[in-house]
Amino acid sequence: MPHSVAKANISMYVNETGGVEELKQTVWTDPDQKKDVNYYFHTKQSGRMKKGDQLELLVAYLDTYSEIRERKGYGKRSRNIPSDDHFPTFLERQFAERFNMVEEIYLLEHFRDIQELVMSLEDIRFQLAGVVDSFVENVKSSSPNMEGPLARQIIALRRLNWLKPSLLTKIQSFGFDDPMVRQCREEVSKLDWASWPELIDLLEQNHTLVDGMGFNVREKFRAEVTEEICYGINRYLVFPCSSDTWCGMAAGLIEDLCSAVAKEHWDYSKDGPSSMLCKVLMQKAMEANDAIYSPMTQESLEKLSFSPNCWKRYCLTNRQVIKNAPDGTKCVLAVVGSTSYPEPVVLDELTDIANLSSRLHKKWYLCRQVIYIVNVFAHGYLSYQDREYFLQNLCSNLDIPLETVLDFLKESIALETGNDTVFYGDDFKHYVAGNQLKLAKVSCRTSVKKLVFRNVVWQVLEKQGWTLDRSDENAFYFCPPGVHGSQGFRRTDNVVAFLGRDEKYCTQAEILSAMEEYQKCLDAWKKLKARGRRAPLFGTKESLVAYLRKVVGATTDGSSDAAVDAD
Numbered sequence: 001m002p003h004s005v006a007k008a009n010i011s012m013y014v015n016e017t018g019g020v021e022e023l024k025q026t027v028w029t030d031p032d033q034k035k036d037v038n039y040y041f042h043t044k045q046s047g048r049m050k051k052g053d054q055l056e057l058l059v060a061y062l063d064t065y066s067e068i069r070e071r072k073g074y075g076k077r078s079r080n081i082p083s084d085d086h087f088p089t090f091l092e093r094q095f096a097e098r099f100n101m102v103e104e105i106y107l108l109e110h111f112r113d114i115q116e117l118v119m120s121l122e123d124i125r126f127q128l129a130g131v132v133d134s135f136v137e138n139v140k141s142s143s144p145n146m147e148g149p150l151a152r153q154i155i156a157l158r159r160l161n162w163l164k165p166s167l168l169t170k171i172q173s174f175g176f177d178d179p180m181v182r183q184c185r186e187e188v189s190k191l192d193w194a195s196w197p198e199l200i201d202l203l204e205q206n207h208t209l210v211d212g213m214g215f216n217v218r219e220k221f222r223a224e225v226t227e228e229i230c231y232g233i234n235r236y237l238v239f240p241c242s243s244d245t246w247c248g249m250a251a252g253l254i255e256d257l258c259s260a261v262a263k264e265h266w267d268y269s270k271d272g273p274s275s276m277l278c279k280v281l282m283q284k285a286m287e288a289n290d291a292i293y294s295p296m297t298q299e300s301l302e303k304l305s306f307s308p309n310c311w312k313r314y315c316l317t318n319r320q321v322i323k324n325a326p327d328g329t330k331c332v333l334a335v336v337g338s339t340s341y342p343e344p345v346v347l348d349e350l351t352d353i354a355n356l357s358s359r360l361h362k363k364w365y366l367c368r369q370v371i372y373i374v375n376v377f378a379h380g381y382l383s384y385q386d387r388e389y390f391l392q393n394l395c396s397n398l399d400i401p402l403e404t405v406l407d408f409l410k411e412s413i414a415l416e417t418g419n420d421t422v423f424y425g426d427d428f429k430h431y432v433a434g435n436q437l438k439l440a441k442v443s444c445r446t447s448v449k450k451l452v453f454r455n456v457v458w459q460v461l462e463k464q465g466w467t468l469d470r471s472d473e474n475a476f477y478f479c480p481p482g483v484h485g486s487q488g489f490r491r492t493d494n495v496v497a498f499l500g501r502d503e504k505y506c507t508q509a510e511i512l513s514a515m516e517e518y519q520k521c522l523d524a525w526k527k528l529k530a531r532g533r534r535a536p537l538f539g540t541k542e543s544l545v546a547y548l549r550k551v552v553g554a555t556t557d558g559s560s561d562a563a564v565d566a567d
Contacts, residue, residue: 013057014027014039014057014058014059015056015057015058015059016058016059016060016061016069016074017058017059017060023056023058024044024058025058025059025060026041026042026043026055026056026057026058026059027039027040027041027042027057027058027059028040028042028059029059029061039059041057043055067093070083071083071084071090071093072084073085087223087241088239088240088241088242088243090223091226091227091230091240091241092239094227094231095227095230095231095234098162098227098231099434099435101163102163102166102435103435105117105163105166105167105170106166106169106170106435106436106437108170111171111174111180111181111184114167114170114171114174114184115180115184117167118167118184118187118188119187121160121163121167121191122187122190122191124156124160125157125160125190125191125193128153128156128157128160129157129193131149131153132149132153132154132157132193132195132199133195135149136195136198136199136202139202139206140202149211149217150211150212150213150215151211151213151215151216151217151220151221152213152220154199154217154220154221154224155220155221155224157193158193158196158221158224158228159224160191160193161191161192161193161196161266162228163191164188164189164191164192166435167188167191168185168188169437170437171184171185171188173437175543176451177455178450178451178454178455178458179454179458179462179468180468180476183468192268194268194269196262196263196266196267196268197262197263197266197267199221200221200225200259200262200263200266201263203217203218203221203222204218206218222255222259225258225259225262226240226241226254226255226258226259228258228262229257229258229261229262229381230254230258232380232381233376233377233380233381235434236376236379236380237254237373237376237377238413239313239413240254241254241255243305243306243307243310244306244307244309244310244312244313245310245313245413246306246369246373247303247304247305247306247332247365247369248302248303248304248305249288249291249292249303249304249365249369250288250369250370250373252303253284253288253369253370253373253374254373256284257280257281257284257373257374257377260277260280260281260284261277261377261381264276264277264280264381265381275383275386277381277382277386278378278382278386278387278390281374281377281378281382281390282374282393282394282397284374285370285371285374285394285397285398286397286398288366288369288370289366289370289398291303292304292360292362292365292366292370293362295357296353296356296357296360297353298351298353301332301347301351301353301356301357301360302330302347304332304360304365304369305330305331305332305347306330306331306332306333306344307329307330307331308322308323308325308326308327308329308331308344310322310331310333310344311323311344312414313413313414314342314368314411314413314414315341315411316333316341316342316343316344317336317337317339317341317342317343318336318343318344319344321343321344321345321346322344322346325346329346330346330347330348331344331345331346331347332344332345332347332356332360333345333360333361333364333365334356334359334360334361335359335360335361340364340407340408342361342364343361345359363400363404363408364408366398366400367400367404367405367408367409368408368409370398371391371394371395371398371400371405371409372409374394375390375391375394378390378391378394391405448525448544448545449492449522449525450492451544451545452518452521452522452525452545452548453492453495453496453518455545455549456514456517456518456521456549457492457495457496457499457514457515457518458478459514460510460511460514461478461495464481465480465481466478466479466480466481467479469484469485469488471484471485475490477489477490478490478492478495496515496518499511499515500515517549517552520552521545521548521549521551521552524548524551524552525544525548528548
């Protein structure tokens with residue numbers, strides 16, 4: 001069939017089976033050598049199709065887009081697993097994604113890979129910061145032509161800030177310190193953007209701002225704030241904002257505390273969190289306490305309600321009351337007898353609010369839904385001096401004995417396996433445990449000779465205006481003042497030879513001293529290698545260089561001394 005005829009008579013689009021067993025695949029894909037995807041129609045229907053017969057065109061991409069389909073709500077597991085519109089499920093997926101992002105950084109084997117990654121990220125940051133800076137200035141000046149950035153641009157800028165510590169940790173793991181490493185660390189430090197507290201306040205003031213894709217900027221960024229802060233304490237604050245584990249009041253408390261932590265910790269003009277954050281945590285706990293002990297209405301009871309699956313997370317009395325309750329059922333937890341375990345009570349229009357309010361297990365709510373949450377945030381984000389006696393002070397302010405609180409908190413939140421959650425299982429165990437960086441056995445590919453040069457000779461040359469030119473993707477050059485690119489020296493041996501014959505440098509006392517120390521270190525290294533197994537062991541080549549400088553009587557800095565002590 002000619003292509004023009006096929007194009008005029010056959011649909012240009014096909015649907016997906018989406019993992020639904022009732023839908024049968026009728027279109028198959030086959031990428032050619034140019035990576036173009038060709039679609040082929042095939043049906044097992046008996047007999048030839050007659051004019052007027054209809055058959056839906058369905059393609060099955062198998063697992064290629066399974067995660068994307070599940071996020072959108074039409075994947076294989078979508079009958080049991082909510083889409084990203086369900087915020088707690090969205091957070092679980094994002095936690096696993098954050099773990100994988102850091103894991104990719106930690107798995108990089110060569111320093112050159114980190115350099116290229118950092119340069120790319122800094123370029124992205126520069127462009128994003130320009131967009132967001134312009135927005136902040138327009139809002140502050142009440143510009144009539146104010147156009148907000150896309151919510152995902154702000155989120156991307158924030159995510160670069162979040163990656164900074166992981167990048168620095170990976171750079172440190174290579175175990176050496178030379179001009180390239182120092183420059184790389186400087187580039188990483190630029191990933192900070194200084195105006196986060198100001199931006200958070202501006203978005204709160206302009207909470208109706210919608211970006212070009214129709215998303216509310218404030219709501220999207222608030223979700224990012226909650227995600228990042230909760231990820232930092234996810235080992236203890238499991239399933240944040242999930243109605244199985246946290247009532248509506250507790251979920252709101254979590255989001256408010258995340259915002260407070262972000263304003264304090266993302267202010268990079270400060271050396272660390274101030275005592276103001278401690279006061280905010282106390283204040284939020286007091287407000288939640290007032291909400292629990294105030295007279296109840298239908299609305300306030302609903303804020304204290306859970307989904308029926310709360311029986312899977314907590315030890316409850318008479319849990320069969322809600323064990324098979326239909327979706328959408330709400331329940332609150334009430335006192336039953338003398339036991340500390342609460343009893344679930346279904347909340348509906350026929351509920352006697354006055355009677356239920358008197359039965360509400362207020363101590364359980366205060367301990368499990370307020371004090372526990374606030375204490376987790378305190379231990380995760382307060383300074384040591386502020387968190388040392390935080391729980392005792394919190395109990396005192398809420399007028400509840402510490403022993404009572406500890407008694408309620410002795411039962412941990414149950415983590416049940418099954419298909420009722422997204423990453424429960426191996427993925428959940430991984431991101432809760434956190435990323436583990438495996439240190440290199442021998443630090444890097446750079447030779448000891450080059451490291452001695454960079455730590456002894458190059459430090460002197462840098463003070464005299466020499467630069468390290470990286471304009472060539474495949475090489476770098478040691479350049480005297482006024483020299484650039486390939487006009488410089490490619491090898492350290494060439495630099496040493498130049499310093500020995502050039503009239504400007506060969507007579508300088510500082511250069512001569514550095515060259516003498518350099519040669520003595522190399523001689524000491526040769527003697528050390530000759531000792532074989534009797535030679536001392538070093539964790540990194542950098543500590544070896546520090547040892548050599550100490551042997552020849554050179555002065556080393558504090559970090560080098562620490563490395564020598566490891567010997």
